[in-house]
Amino acid sequence: MNKVLITADRVIVGPSDQVTVDGAVLVESGKVAVVGAASDLEAAVEAGVPRLRYPGATVMPGxxxxxxxxxxxxxxxxxxxxxxxxxxxxxxxxxxxxxxxxxxxxxxxxxxxxxxxxxxxxxxxxxxxxxxxxxxxxxxxxxxxxxxxxxxxxxxxxxxxxxxxxxxxxxxxxxxxxxxxxxxxxxxxxxxxxxxxxxxxxxxxxxxxxxxxxxxxxxxxxxxxxxxxxxxxxxxxxxxxxxxxxxxxxxxxxxxxxxxxxxxxxxxxxxxxxxxxxxxxxxxxxxxxxxxxxxxxxxxxxxxxxxxxxxxxxxxxxxxxxxxxxxxxxxxxxxxxxxxxxxxxxxxLRLADTGALAPGRRADLIIVDGDPLTDLDALRRIRHVFTAGRPVSGSRETLADSRERD
CATH class of the missing domain: 3.20.20.140 (Metal-dependent hydrolases)
Structure with missing residues (x-):
């Protein structure tokens, strides 16, 4: 998957006081390309790019x-x-x-x-x-x-x-x-x-x-x-x-x-x-x-x-x-x-390319049900894991399931 747009109720950009409500992350070639409001990215990103929508969820750095x-x-x-x-x-x-x-x-x-x-x-x-x-x-x-x-x-x-x-x-x-x-x-x-x-x-x-x-x-x-x-x-x-x-x-x-x-x-x-x-x-x-x-x-x-x-x-x-x-x-x-x-x-660990969701960094990110800023147990409700932009098989739902929420 070379390019994908991920949207959720919130995106924890990193540090954790930087949160985009109704946010989105555009992943391209294994890296974070853009982070911003879902409405803006939905309009700007080409229609052919796959959309993965996660209502009720949080996208955050791995x-x-x-x-x-x-x-x-x-x-x-x-x-x-x-x-x-x-x-x-x-x-x-x-x-x-x-x-x-x-x-x-x-x-x-x-x-x-x-x-x-x-x-x-x-x-x-x-x-x-x-x-x-x-x-x-x-x-x-x-x-x-x-x-x-x-x-x-x-x-x-x-x-x-x-x-x-x-x-x-x-x-x-x-x-x-x-x-x-x-x-x-x-x-x-x-x-x-x-x-x-x-x-x-x-x-x-x-x-x-x-x-x-x-x-x-x-x-x-x-x-x-x-x-x-x-x-x-x-x-x-x-x-x-x-x-x-x-x-x-x-x-x-x-x-x-x-x-x-x-x-x-x-x-x-x-x-x-x-x-x-x-x-x-x-x-x-x-x-x-x-x-x-x-x-x-x-x-x-x-x-x-x-x-x-x-x-x-x-x-x-x-x-x-x-x-x-x-x-x-x-x-x-x-x-x-x-x-x-x-x-x-x-x-x-002196890793300048991870730890936050910012353009140019590795697309190491997770999607969890709920809001870990108020409920740490949300971190146990993993819906998807991406490492260097690659979706990990065995996540709780398939990518097709996420697309069907469109």
Missing amino acids: MTDCHVHLAFDAGRDPIGAVAKADPAELSTAMADRAAQMLAAGVTTVRDLGDRDALTVALRASIDSGAKVGPRIIAATAPLTSPGGHCGFLGGEVSTEDDIRAQIARNVAAGADLIKVMASGGALTPGGPRMWEAQFTPGQLRLIVQEAERHGLGVAAHAHGSQTIAHCVAAGVRTIEHCSWRTAMGIVHDPTVVRHMVENDVSVCRCVSGDWRQFLDQMGPERAKEMVAVILEMREAGVRFIAGTDAGVPGAHFGDYVGMLEFFASLGFTHPEILDMATVNAAHA
């Missing part, structure tokens, strides 16, 4: 999940599922998970750790049209300390030469960014604890410098309060988790938060759809402390971006909206939340 692991299966033993899997079978499973995300309205995913650069191969298959899936931004093997968090993915380093060599290997494999496990994590038995540093401040600076030398940014997995400070000082682009943990509990540093804002460091809290159970497991006092820190960062102006950590235990690939509902429960407004999933995510 959403981004800034933190996924397509190689993981969301089961109880993700390490075993990755480390022991046959490469061909794992590749097939990853393609299925990517398709699940696209069907949920996620048109871009940032994969922050896989095995054998399998995400790069999947990215190529999707880009060529051989497979259907979201746009993939791939980190390949994350850098970690020997025996450290997610060392089973093949990115263990100890010396400065190791760091340079691993980054070079990732670049050669086709990485779009570098991921560093700056602190420990809960997923890897026997590794450093979540608040313990895996790299020195000097090593973190080297990682950022080497990545920049190759034209890449750095995403840092960082739970520990001191590690978060070191990552911000080193110049990473995003902090993943950012839970401000110490051996004594949650302790955040307002000075570091201010530096995040000043240096345009975005935060991906990595919240999955099972967040209610997670809060229960934390206990009321720790949960209250965690929420308070998030709200203080928000008040300070930290840019939050949407990410589910899909693939780790309990974080399922089809439940993107559950993560957004966590932020709604904290009092984030719906426009704020939609921006986390669209324009803020695109800014943090």
Whole structure:
């Protein structure tokens, strides 16, 4: 479909405070050509161009999940599922998970750790049209300390030469960014604890410098309060988790938060759809402390971006909206939340061609029943998904159904 005019009750242009009521989007050759009032575009666009009309619906930019692991299966033993899997079978499973995300309205995913650069191969298959899936931004093997968090993915380093060599290997494999496990994590038995540093401040600076030398940014997995400070000082682009943990509990540093804002460091809290159970497991006092820190960062102006950590235990690939509902429960407004999933995510990932519906940008867009600016559950009522202007098969209704509404 080279050219199509899509009309709906509203078009969220992006940011989410920019809405065209009774709006339309003209898609041409995989890109957004024009956005405007439906009456104007209906009159201006040639009669032979297909019209897709969606009464009661909203057209908006496709959403981004800034933190996924397509190689993981969301089961109880993700390490075993990755480390022991046959490469061909794992590749097939990853393609299925990517398709699940696209069907949920996620048109871009940032994969922050896989095995054998399998995400790069999947990215190529999707880009060529051989497979259907979201746009993939791939980190390949994350850098970690020997025996450290997610060392089973093949990115263990100890010396400065190791760091340079691993980054070079990732670049050669086709990485779009570098991921560093700056602190420990809960997923890897026997590794450093979540608040313990895996790299020195000097090593973190080297990682950022080497990545920049190759034209890449750095995403840092960082739970520990001191590690978060070191990552911000080193110049990473995003902090993943950012839970401000110490051996004594949650302790955040307002000075570091201010530096995040000043240096345009975005935060991906990595919240999955099972967040209610997670809060229960934390206990009321720790949960209250965690929420308070998030709200203080928000008040300070930290840019939050949407990410589910899909693939780790309990974080399922089809439940993107559950993560957004966590932020709604904290009092984030719906426009704020939609921006986390669209324009803020695109800014943090340095994607100038997506995140909003504007002339010249990729036609990554979704059509949902209702108005997500007032009802986040509308994001579960996906009617159509377009990726680079291509309609995704398996949407809730066919394109013919939409034309019949004329």
